[in-house]
Amino acid sequence: MVPKVGEVIYIQSYKHDGSLHRTWSSGTVLDVDDEKVVLITYKTWVVESDGRRWFTREPAICFYYFDRWYNVISMIRNKGVYYYCNLASPNVFDGEALKNIDYDLDVKVFPDGKCILLDEDEFLVHQKKMNYPSEIIEIVTEEKDRLMWLAKTKGYPFDDEIIHDYFDKYFSVKEFK
Template structure:
């Protein structure tokens, strides 16, 4: 998967990945398929929008990582606080970000979409069938 950032820089996952975006949720999820299992990386962000042929959202710098063994890590809280000051996030945005973090943790703990492995694997297989691509290469 190749991602283009707002500044034009790009990066690519090293492994096959499926992304989950929602126009109502204040987060998006990347499910990365590695040899040891599915690694989930969640960006707390504004809801995704389709604008001028591009998927857009604002990454609020607060992240959650879920490892295949079930360990959950909240990342970049310091960056979130810093960017809150730099960009002057309104209280409404800060509140939504914190609520979304709690929602993501609850979804993970309950094994709910998009953190249920069955759904991620089904999308992974569907992509491979439709494109004839092996996501792991």
């Protein structure tokens, strides 16, 4: 089961222990194929595991993969496109929501191409606390390296033109709803 272009879906991210990590109240599907769902979150409520709520103020084109251990959120800002990438399980769409398990590590990519790894300490703590299997630790570490290489070489989807094309598509999808 996959969502349809133009459909507005709910997004849920969990932790390895099954606890809810973060939710997005809506994402409009811009593209879908066998590998991924591309959607936009714009003026969307986000709820954190501690109950904190915040509202996204900028458009973000999000790439959620069915076979990769990461997702990419590209935020369109005045100073350029910023990419925030979560190391997470491949996504599933069950008709209720697009779902994944967050594995702590994050990669942030700035408009100038600078790429930084975040939350290594959290990844180490949660490995022990939530008993991550060694296979998952290995996969997440390998996918982190793959993701950082893609970001540094501007591989898909790290291309501002692609992001702006999807943002333009949002307006035509929105018109036909």
